[in-house]
Amino acid sequence: xxxxxxxxxNLCLAFVxxxxxxxxxxxxxxxxxxxxxxxxxxxxxxxKQQEGLGMTMEVKADGxxxxxxxxxxxxxxINDETTAYxxxxxxxxxxxxxxxxxxxxxxxxxxxxxxxxxxxNPDGSVVYEHTYE
Numbered sequence: 001x002x003x004x005x006x007x008x009x010n011l012c013l014a015f016v017x018x019x020x021x022x023x024x025x026x027x028x029x030x031x032x033x034x035x036x037x038x039x040x041x042x043x044x045x046x047x048k049q050q051e052g053l054g055m056t057m058e059v060k061a062d063g064x065x066x067x068x069x070x071x072x073x074x075x076x077x078i079n080d081e082t083t084a085y086x087x088x089x090x091x092x093x094x095x096x097x098x099x100x101x102x103x104x105x106x107x108x109x110x111x112x113x114x115x116x117x118x119x120x121n122p123d124g125s126v127v128y129e130h131t132y133e
Contacts (some may be wrong), residue, residue: 026110032061035108065114065131066104072120076127086128090117097132 029035036043036059041057050057057070076082092095097115104113113133119127 011128027107028045029108032066032104032108033114034103036037036061036066062116064110064112065116066100067116067118069112069118072122075121075123078125078127083128086119088131090130091113094132101132115124 028040041113046058047059053068056073057068060067060069097117101113104110104115105119114131114133116129116131118129121127
């Protein structure tokens, strides 16, 4: 289980790095959806690269939150061990998500943007979720 979870944490980070933009000064986007739309080709390419790795994913806006949603192809356990493992691994990479939030503050006309990671089983049950603010 840990090997599979680690793979997806690493894929998540690689994906975060793919879709970050370089700030040119000023607010370039009125909301998070517009920010996502501007990167559609990059996002679609990154999602396609992950096909066949045991999950599907989507990137979407939910108000002031950029949501990375990962859906496992096979059921993952939902328990304290899984939660503790994700907590530990994502704490090690917290700065990556903070950098995305900093970029969003510069580029998007949103006061307090957030990044949410959502990992789900095929049946929609939540394996893990965390929101960076």
